[in-house]
Amino acid sequence: MINHSRIQHPLLRQKIMSAEAAAALIQNGDHVGMSGFTGAAYPKLIPQALAKRIEQANQGSNTFSIGLWTGASTAPELDGALAKVGGMNMRLPYQSDPTCRARINAGLMDYVDLHLSHVAQFVWFGFLGKLNVAVIEVAGILPDGRLIPSTSVGNNKTWLDQADKVILEVNSHQSAALEGMHDIYYGTERPPYRKPIPMEHTGDRIGDTYLRVDLNKIVAIVETDCPDRNTEFTAPDEQSERIAEHILTFFAQEVALGRMPPNLLPLQSGVGNIANAVLAGLNRGPFENLSGFTEVLQDGMLDMIKSGKMSMASATALSFSPAANQEFLDHLDFYKERIILRPQEISNHPELIRRLGVIAMNGMLEADIYGNVNSTHVMGTRIMNGIGGSGDFARNAYVSMFMTPSTAKGGTISCIVPMVSHVDHTEHDVQIIVTEQGLADLRGLAPRHRAELIIQRCAHPDYRPALLDYVQRAQDSAKAGHGGMHTPHILDEALSWHSRYEREGQMLPKL
């Protein structure tokens, strides 16, 4: 039920209207910056009202569409609804919606896949054009007009600041007790006026607890009472458990060698089941007093905070299963002292990731024998989701780890290949590769030695002979004068595994 007391500014109450009326304020061709990060705090009603409007407008001729900017992925009610009616001509900086993905890969809409830490500043710099409208979910409005942020911050500060018009969704389904959990840093400037960001530990508060907005820009307020997309996690499978074990063994070794402190360093963890398995492993493991500096705080990290293994976590979004969400809401005062939500230009800031010495753990689609990683493109041409924050973290991390099961699609795809079909993380940025088979520590190794180790430790046994054969023939070819021995390849064959999969449905020749 809508709680009308969430809007405490009397004049702003006069701006309350229906989602349909608010959606009518968005024009064809607008750049629209919406809230939303991994299913948290996206606007719930206006995008669906806008989709209906677009559907009607486009009956017969496809003429109404917007450019949609967000924090990251959202939900079926936003990306899904707009994609289904062809309502987006352009999308940035990240998406994971099936309909949206299908339209991108069919060439029906543009997708600009950006490092998440780049987005806000690119808008400030004017690199992406004018932001016409911001549509932001908040948990409430104070009497003086300041905004209580919702379950993600993302690019909301920037959208509110840069947009000509602002539309708010005030969602009374979000807990009023979120107030005070956020840390909105207003110290960013454009060069040459930038200052050091005064953060030295994940728990340092450096900003305000509220979002600011020029009240004159607010053209509509819509009251909602809708839950976030809280998706059930599947229990970790055996592969994820084994990946987690390899990582825990690696951490123990690094601590023993004095290369990591006993309480490790701030953990960044990508989204998904493998990431959750790793965190579950840490929750059972020997390390105490851990901290998190990550993009999205999921069930695994919440469990660690609950158990006391993790004392502080910084993120830009919460993304819980329904059960974890209930645990979070039931003990919000406890969690509010141990979780800080920040803008994504801060959660993903290279300066902070480097300074804090973040341990970056991200999933990937595939790695090649020389340590290049593909996070985004299925068989080189189809976007999966996007690079997200993985590049922000990998390049600047203390140690940069990428993980995947060694095979996919029932074993027909090897996730260790001769050459990746698209590169998102270069050989210079990848230090550790982990599959359920094992962990390859690439630090200080030249390419040929990386290949030996990755094949031996990470490739599935079914694919090792073919990979070793490729390496041997590539080296033979180099020795025969066709190419160099620094990074031996057979160029005509390097992408043939992907090509065969496209033709025959499996990477290796049928026997």
Add this chain to the structure above:
Amino acid sequence: MINHSRIQHPLLRQKIMSAEAAAALIQNGDHVGMSGFTGAAYPKLIPQALAKRIEQANQGSNTFSIGLWTGASTAPELDGALAKVGGMNMRLPYQSDPTCRARINAGLMDYVDLHLSHVAQFVWFGFLGKLNVAVIEVAGILPDGRLIPSTSVGNNKTWLDQADKVILEVNSHQSAALEGMHDIYYGTERPPYRKPIPMEHTGDRIGDTYLRVDLNKIVAIVETDCPDRNTEFTAPDEQSERIAEHILTFFAQEVALGRMPPNLLPLQSGVGNIANAVLAGLNRGPFENLSGFTEVLQDGMLDMIKSGKMSMASATALSFSPAANQEFLDHLDFYKERIILRPQEISNHPELIRRLGVIAMNGMLEADIYGNVNSTHVMGTRIMNGIGGSGDFARNAYVSMFMTPSTAKGGTISCIVPMVSHVDHTEHDVQIIVTEQGLADLRGLAPRHRAELIIQRCAHPDYRPALLDYVQRAQDSAKAGHGGMHTPHILDEALSWHSRYEREGQMLPKL
């Protein structure tokens, strides 16, 4: 002639010995950290003495070799001498020596190609193993044992700090007036003890003017009187001039649109003739009060300081032609107020590059139609030089620009290709591509639109039809269900241009 007064510490004078005696203190299998960055301040005599010793030791059987770590590239007397006798089993983080390159590409030595900003911290972290010996050129030793740095700083602070044994070359050929030019920041720590780096402008001094060393670690001092490798620059050719013009036009547009301030932002400029042509263009252009935040300060930037166009430049190394070197020496007091030399972990630090808003301009070997850049590998397998600092700057820059002539090797190679044969800078990190044909501004564009623009603006007209044909067929293929329209490719053909060049000596089929 050697000036013995350069060593003012009385006890250290007792450590003076011949280069041969000093070289005898280096053991087989040692990791040796030497000074040297782009032909500046590398040790001049000890590496040659070491090479002779290795040559004798290895007569018949190849048993004596070292792992060599430096700042970046050095000179024939270092990399060349050691490579010729097979004296290196491993080299990092950057090299450009022909003999060294040939041995790497023949598989006779390992090469670990690192981001230059990663090197020092990877050693502090223990990721690259123990540093046994440091061999560092300095310009002098103070009575209290502090060291006057020479014409580059590179990783010298780290080598002096981390090595078990220290050997100094005191080069009295270097001007005594270098004293006071350097800024050695001693505020770095390992995480979790890192603090913000207190720099807000390129000219801020944040450290000491001298290098420190534990005097008990000094095992040898060798006096030298040898010049740096000061290489003649060739006059900018027409292609370089045209690339420079495109960049100047771009800057003027960005200033007019309010996306850059009238005095631009701190300039980073890669090494070589194109970079020098761009700087020469800026020296003739309308922009005043410029600044530099770069790795290597070359003739072009020196000219800008001389003319008053540039008021302050920060770098880690000086690399001048003989004429520019003379100009520098003749007016050292003038330049000392306008040039600061820093450790390379500071000159290339992501935190500072992002904060200052550096405009990054780097050369490349090739770019592909989607904006991926290859800076290191010839035809995908042979190392050229290395990534150097280009990744440090590109990822964190205000705007990241890559430049190359549109063709190479007499037109047989197109530097714009369907797919690069190796990726050092991903589509997410490349904003501007420039050739003599024109400039492609990729900001905010989805892959297919990047392809249109790169082919139209940057590809050589001789290659445009083949590139357009590839794009058309890749899109047709995607529409027919073979791959996606986000980044259309024909996987069996994507690297065929490189493969054909290897076989036939040209990228396009013979007519």
